[in-house]
Amino acid sequence: xxxxxxxxxxxxxxxxxxxxxxxxxxxxxxxxxxxxxxxxxxxxxxxxxxxxxxxxxxxxxxxxxxxxxxxxxxxxxxxxxxxxxxxxxxxxxxxxxxxxxxxxxxxxxxxxxxxxxxxxxxxxxxxxxxxxxxxxxxxxxxxxxxxxxxxxxxxxxxxxxxxxxxxxxxxxxxxxxxxxxxxxxxxxxxxxxxxxxxxxxxxxxxxxxxxxxxxxxxxxxxxxxxxxxxxxxxxxxxxxxxxxxxxxxxxxxxxxxxxxxxxxxxxxxxxxxxxxxxxxxxxxxxxxxxxxxxxxxxxxxxxxxxxxxxxx
Numbered sequence: 001x002x003x004x005x006x007x008x009x010x011x012x013x014x015x016x017x018x019x020x021x022x023x024x025x026x027x028x029x030x031x032x033x034x035x036x037x038x039x040x041x042x043x044x045x046x047x048x049x050x051x052x053x054x055x056x057x058x059x060x061x062x063x064x065x066x067x068x069x070x071x072x073x074x075x076x077x078x079x080x081x082x083x084x085x086x087x088x089x090x091x092x093x094x095x096x097x098x099x100x101x102x103x104x105x106x107x108x109x110x111x112x113x114x115x116x117x118x119x120x121x122x123x124x125x126x127x128x129x130x131x132x133x134x135x136x137x138x139x140x141x142x143x144x145x146x147x148x149x150x151x152x153x154x155x156x157x158x159x160x161x162x163x164x165x166x167x168x169x170x171x172x173x174x175x176x177x178x179x180x181x182x183x184x185x186x187x188x189x190x191x192x193x194x195x196x197x198x199x200x201x202x203x204x205x206x207x208x209x210x211x212x213x214x215x216x217x218x219x220x221x222x223x224x225x226x227x228x229x230x231x232x233x234x235x236x237x238x239x240x241x242x243x244x245x246x247x248x249x250x251x252x253x254x255x256x257x258x259x260x261x262x263x264x265x266x267x268x269x270x271x272x273x274x275x276x277x278x279x280x281x282x283x284x285x286x287x288x289x290x291x292x293x294x295x296x297x298x299x300x301x302x303x304x305x306x307x308x309x310x311x312x
Contacts, residue, residue, distance in 0.1 A: 002051075002060045004069040009047025014066070018043075030055040037063065058083070 001018045022040035029035060037052040042065075049065035062068055092099050127133060155168045188196070 004071065005049075005062065005066040006069060007042045007045065007047055007049070007066055009042055009065070010045035012042075012044045013069075014042070014044075027052060056086070 001014055001016055001020070004016050005014050006012070007014055020040040020043070022038040025037055025039075026034050027037045033055040035053055035055065037050060039048060039050045041048050047065055050063040051060050051066075052063055054061045092102060151170070158168070159166065
């Protein structure tokens with residue numbers, strides 16, 4: 001489409017530059033220039049649009065199916081270069097007086113436009129040295145390229161270190177200031193930890209180790225709570241503790257009121273001469289026969305005397 005139009009079928013706007021598949025045919029000539037007509041269908045409706053060329057005005061004319069959107073202006077008022085009309089061209093070629101007058105008008109236009117032209121030439125003179133300008137641009141380009149390559153290498157190293165797959169943005173001044181205020185603590189390696197532990201051990205005192213009082217009191221409490229096992233009494237000691245004594249017989253030539261304690265031996269089973277004493281009485285000391293205890297002898301009955309008296 002050569003310019004903006006309004007479709008008569010759907011009343012929609014069709015912009016300049018929209019392409020169509022059109023039917024082309026020759027309808028005439030303008031001198032030796034052929035005039036062509038184009039018929040195309042609107043892409044928004046079923047309406048057909050027909051346009052043809054206008055070699056006289058170097059433009060396109062709408063024949064049917066659409067209306068042109070008026071965006072034309074006067075080139076003279078807009079100070080644009082005017083195209084020479086065909087009649088004027090013929091007159092310049094045939095009429096010498098008209099050609100002279102036209103040349104004078106052209107010189108006047110040149111004098112009016114000379115100041116602006118000189119200013120344009122001076123402005124372009126600053127860019128006249130092509131070699132210097134090319135060298136300047138190439139040096140700037142090399143610096144920017146080097147800076148971009150360094151930033152990419154730094155970003156790739158950071159991404160590889162952190163195992164990330166992200167697109168890093170360029171650094172900002174606010175981020176730099178904020179990062180400068182932060183303090184990071186570096187992690188100690190295994191060798192550094194071992195070296196630190198060795199230095200602590202070597203700096204301790206060898207003769208007066210410090211023991212925590214809490215640990216010491218806890219250990220003593222546990223010792224107090226421990227249950228000590230009871231000692232197993234021996235057979236002789238058990239007899240002595242129970243106060244078991246044996247009465248001596250008359251055949252041995254000893255008197256009835258004399259008693260002898262048994263040390264280290266248990267009383268024989270079935271012996272009628274044994275007697276029991278209260279366990280609260282203190283045991284007799286070791287080392288042979290001792291004097292009989294009066295309290296014990298008073299509690300024991302003399303079965304031999306009673307039997308002898310009964311017989312008598």
